[in-house]
Amino acid sequence: MKIGLLTSGGDCPGLNAVMRAFTKFACLNLPRPEILGFKDGYTGLIEGNFLPVDDQFFDGLFYTGGTILGSIRQPFKNMADPAEDGVSKLDRMVENYRRLGLDCLVTLGGAGTHKTAAMLSAEGCNVIGLPKTIDNDIWGTEFTFGFDTAAEVAAKCVREMHATAYSHGRTILVEVMGNKTGWLSLYAAVAGGAHACILPEFPYDENALAEYIARRRENGARYDVIVVAEGAMTKEESGWKRKEMLLRRKELGYSTATSRIARTIENRTGAEARVQVIGYLQRGAEPNAHDRALCTMMGAYAGELVKEGRFGVTVAVEGGRITYNSLADIAGRTKFITPENPMYLAAKSTGIYFGE
Structure with a gap:
């Protein structure tokens, strides 16, 4: 099984920890896994720039902040715009996905990353997302890793x-x-x-x-x-x-x-x-114990989704358990704080002023 792996958008504590868990799961539970780590996020997929990774590649990075694969922002709004040669970045990613014979692509990122992942999924690529952002604003998950x-x-x-x-x-x-x-x-x-x-x-x-x-x-x-x-x-x-x-x-x-x-x-x-x-x-901080544990659960669960052949989804936390949501359902949606949010209500009731 050939799997693409990338980190996109701003860096965040726990990126290496999630990839460590995923690759360990893949090497222990998937048939003859071959994992390609794309350099600098979607840029690596666009340019076909990658390196092979395995269950030992991320050893020693469990506690390390940032991402060993690198990340360059690629605004999703421009993904489908044709370049001078008439070929868009989205076209190139789909082309490289097929040329490399990928069975699936695992993307770690925030809101923009998930929008692009949904676009790739709509083009027929098998994609699984993992919710990364210190903003904790991805729709459908109670918490994102790194937050x-x-x-x-x-x-x-x-x-x-x-x-x-x-x-x-x-x-x-x-x-x-x-x-x-x-x-x-x-x-x-x-x-x-x-x-x-x-x-x-x-x-x-x-x-x-x-x-x-x-x-x-x-x-x-x-x-x-x-x-x-x-x-x-x-x-x-x-x-x-x-x-x-x-x-x-x-x-x-x-x-x-x-x-x-x-x-x-x-x-x-x-x-x-x-x-x-x-x-x-x-x-850039080193992920704390809670995030390292959450990253391990999320990375392993993404491996389970690959094993089950369940694509076009992103990992989520709901009711304290790890689950998934459809990429099409969450892409482009933002999770805002509402006046009914328990933490907001607790803050107000204990005297924190919100500028009303």
């Missing part, structure tokens, strides 16, 4: 801001990754003991947020720690198209809401505000 580690890293950063904020009587805003959704920010705020959390799903009221900080200080609070998702926006901005919002922000001299919030707090409350952007620390 728990990223949340732990972000929460640690939030927690460590308390000492500095208290020492200097400051308001410190911690910017956490998450453009469309705020799962990472929500969990980091709860686990890091933040006083407020601003999420993309719930546009904030600038005046109300400044008043909240002012009330805290009037009531004796010496400092504040606020978690802000990079995709957060004001209620006014939520009514604009994304291009319009980015243009207006550029004209005003900022790109994310975090610096604007800091400026507003200083101007309206007199409190000294500072911004801490965590950035890529959230992506």
